[in-house]
Amino acid sequence: MITNTNLQIQERILFPDILRTMAVFAVMMTHICAYGFFNYEITSVNWHVANALDCLTRWAVPVFIMVSGMFFLDPQREIPIKKLYCKNIFRIFAALFFWGFVYQTSNVAKRLYFENADASVAIIEALEEFILGPAWYHLWFLYLIIALYISVPLIRIFTKHAETKHYQYLFIMFIFLGCALPLLQELTLCANKSLNIYIFNLKELPGYCCYFVLGFFLSKHDVSKKLRRALYLTAVISFFIQFVGTSLISNKCGQASEILHRYFTPNVAIQAIAIFLYIKDFGSKINSSNRATRFVCLLGKYSFGMYLVHDFFNGVFYRIGLFSINIPPILSIPFRTFLTFVMSFLVVCVLARIPIIKKYCM
Template sequence: MKNRVIYADILRVFATFAVMIIHVSATNFEELKPSSYEWNILNFYDSLARWCVPVFVMLSGMFFLNPNKPVSMKKLYTKSIFRVLLALFFWGFIYELYKRILEHGPFDGNFFKETFVSILQGETHYHLWFLYMILGLYIVTPIFRIFIKAARKKDIEYFLVIGFLFSSLLPTLERFYPFKYMVPFLINFDVNLVLGYAVYFIMGYYLSEYGFNEKVKKGIYILGILGVLITIIGNSFLSIEKGSPDNFLFYYLRVNVFVTTIALFLFIKDFFKNRDLNKISLSTISIISKYSFGMYLVHDMVRTLLMNAGFYNLSFNPIFSVPILAVSIFIISFFATSFIRKIPYLGERIT
């Protein structure tokens, strides 16, 4: 317990629950009219939780890029990358099997071959996309570690500014007038080094290592709140204008999500970094954090089982059904993960 970073554990627990909020909210989301009461409630909850995946990436960067924590190439591949690959193939097969059982689909000698090929091609259960993305970041981690070790603070800030510009700001502005006429010119620069989730990966280390004065933090918190409001109101506006759900502002690299993620990370870090929690709270948080990877992997099976039992986000008023269902999935996923981890050799490696 002494070596735990409590605010990181808390962020991981919150992010795990937020993923479940998103997936509960997403059920029926595309079928409802954006003007309906139910759609707007689901949009509200979904918008509140969009920071979850970026936080997962930032936490990985926070630990993997720490120069004081040795990460050899051998350890990276034989432990971290191997674990994610094993989980990807195991759960890819499990979810495909589960889907065919539910849909009474064909199960013949080609099942394993077809599933294996689909996993190789990235065509597996939707929430497993995260594993492909994090594998890519793990593979380039040795290069990032060299950069971080040699970089000054302003060098890292330069990377983050360029990353934010090309991965978040420009792709967001491209949707809107008059930027849609100007932004393609800049996007065509194709600055691949900083594109994608690498900016969150590096940002996680930066925010864990460096602080801000109170004035800057207040500004970031205000931007974070504005980011949430823009997601909620902007997504509703774009969807009503389109006449059907428009998820443009939901994407994890949009500016609105980006600033919300940064603000939440900083707030939780500052609030819990030097706060003393009792032993029971610390133990509970650390265990859930430890199980979070397995809970993420198993939770969508729990969600669909509950749906088949007639318990889903529109079973009753979604103001109540979404959080109640998400809490139920969270608890069941925790115990399911706890059970799976007891399987000799395999359990801890696939969760």
């Protein structure tokens, strides 16, 4: 007998949940790598390990955006403006307010208890950050999602009527204005800080919106096996270029440089596209049991909540000494990421039992 629940599981597209789960794990690793990346000596083995692991994770935010675009830009899904604002955008605002307040409150308590900070100063500084933003450093992503959601009604007009040639024009514009010119500007500034060419830095205009559209386009259009393999190979090569290039640029600048780790660099864009296509192809071939499928769906469903809550564990692990500086990062970074992932999942499972938090804050 096939129940309604089982039918829903079978009909659910599985690969977006796999992508969300992978992306939230990668974001956690990025944040854990950051301490070693910015604090180890750039000539040390530990720094190179942190750099390599950081290079492996920078596709995560673009993929998150691509998965959102896959659903929000589909013309076959009705998304009235009232529903968009009253449900989707309001939910992100509520999550931003709630988690920003929780993080800032815990930060004030930490400063008062561990650092003996002046109470009035700590509270005023927390309020300034909360109001002016970002409410907490990793919550910047929520501001971006709100901006993209506001743009959805206009972008949907494009995806509803655009032909392949229009998508090609958009992606070429993204590669040129969003990837190539900003990277050239960064490298030029690294060589000579006086060569600041403003027109080279227009990545925000086509950037995130293009990832949004790209997710929808790749979900609806098949890519030949030959082209996919070429993209996979290019993504692997781009990782090594990113790793070696980051080392060379950091040595040139005298400090750790994130130029090649940014979301609009060609290497990160290629990696995000390759991972999206690989998981899309891989997900279509999965023949898993309902139990396994349910678990993957649950991870995908809770990925946003796990993203929101995970930074609490970064603070806790730092306080108890479980940090990458104390243990070789080749061991500590993957271990801490796995532990943070598991703990975040368990916490979200508990929070999901509180109706108002489940509905508005996760």
